[in-house]
Amino acid sequence: MNKFNVKMHVLAPITFVVVCLLWFLPASAFGIEGLTVVQQRTIAIFAYAALMWMFEIIPAWATSVTTIVFLLLAVSNKGLTNPDMGALVNFRELMASFADPIIMLFLGGFVLAIAASKVGLDVVLARVMLKPFGTNPKWVLLGFLTLISVMSMFMSNTATAAMMLAFLAPVLRTLPVDGGGRVSLAMSIPIAANIGGLGTPIGTPPNAIAIGQLAAMDINVGFAAWMVRFVPVVIIMILFAWWLLQFLFPFKAKDVKIVIEPDEHHEMDWQFWAVTGTFIATILLWMTGELTHLNSNVVALIPFGVFALLGIFKRDDFAKIDWHVLWMVAGGFAIGTALNKTGLAAALVESIPFGSWSVIAVLVISGLLGWLLSNFISHSSAANLLIPILAVVGTAMNEQLGAFGGVTTLLVCVAASTSFAMLLPISTPPNAIAFSTGLIKTNDMAKVGLIVGLLGIAVSYAVLLLFPF
Secondary structure, three states: OOOOHHHHHEEEEEEEHHHHHHHOOOHHHHHHOOOOOHHHHHHHHHHHHHHHHHHOOOOOOHHHHHHHHHHHHHHHHOOOHHHHHOEEEHHHHHHHHHHHHHHHHHHHHHHHHHHHHHHOHHHHHHHHHHHHHHHOOHHHHHHHHHHHHHOOOOOOHHHHHHHHHHHHHHOOOOOOOOOHHHHHHHHHHHHHHHHHHHOOOOHHHHHHHHHHHHHHHHOOOHHHHHHHHHHHHHHHHHHHHHHHHHOOOOOOOOOOOOOOOOOOOOOOHHHHHHHHHHHEEEEEHOHHHHHOOOHHHHHHHHHHHHHHHOOOOHHHHHHOHHHHHHHHHHHHHHHHHHHHOHHHHHHHHOOHHHHHHHHHHHHHHHHHHHHHHOOOOOOOHHHHHHHHHHHHHHHOOHHHHHHHHEEEEEEEEEEHHHHHOOOHHHHHHHHHHHHOOOOOOOOOOOOOHHHHHHHHHHHHHHHHHHOOO
16 A cells, blocks of 8 residues: 555544544543633644644645634634634634735745845855855755854744755755755754754743743843853754754765855846845844844845845746745644634643642643644744743742752743744744755654754753753
């Protein structure tokens, strides 16, 4: 039986049965007090999306589109619903998933990469930035991991991933089509972007959420103190990821060298310099968002506007945009909206009896819960859900937590755990950007995400327990 038959004759029926069970079971079977009809429907649709993405029964974008349709019909205020079923989701919010600001950042990133490729800027940048790492594929891979992780410490990990997509194409062209090295290089983008954000308080929103909650409790966590603990975590995990990628997706031949030749088909004309100037300006604006107060999603559309105005990006170039990736990501946003707006996410967290657990159980399970939630809803949403509740739990258990660094360790560990959530293409925007290359299978991403995620959480806990704030 081939893979297609296994998926359609075995995995598809399993998914159907699981979804039906979750849809029709008595609400009391879930152990969540006050579970509403729309919340139960959301659980069933969530299971449908998760299983379809993991099993790849249909294309990922098709799973996302059907998920949004199911949510519109089953839990929205304009679907097959009534107010007695619980808190309904405004249908406009679900439809807005197709035009979420992050989708616009993706769009801007794709346009930037297309324009850079058209004028040959991608080749020039890749040669300059990767030159210090030589031509050996394994060192080039380390170069990618290092560059991306450092950039993600100071700018949006999505913006970093979108920018690095432009550098990846000329490197991939030097490698055998059937070698695992192409997968390794593509996977380096989400791994390094997600891990790198952990290195500074501004690297990713959950870091700032945890620090803000602690500040409200009169506990100060400084910029340098954070970096002293988490930059080593980033270094350890980047080195581990470097080894893991080579082990799982080895380069085809040891004598392959990555030599990026100058592109003779492109001249350094006015279009080249226009794209170069816009590229540099976009990166600077992404990096100085705190000063300019310009949102990174807004900045991402500036290149689109400039290139359209100058005629660099033409009508035919729209066909080069990976629209299927945008629709795939939209499904993840729609699920996050449903989980939050129906009250299901909050109900799930509140149903967990943190107060009756031991200190070790609270520390470990809160971190794992943060990681698990962040694979399906935004990292910021997961942190906003968990951290306020755990702040109360931590304060009540402060004496017992004292030996482990107090409530600070608890909250910071939860924030750190969200950075390691990278199981699926929809888990983080960098994952989706890497998936757009067409080189990565969902099960490969899940395998790497599981190993790197769980080890990353363990390393973060170890560092904080050995060197508490």
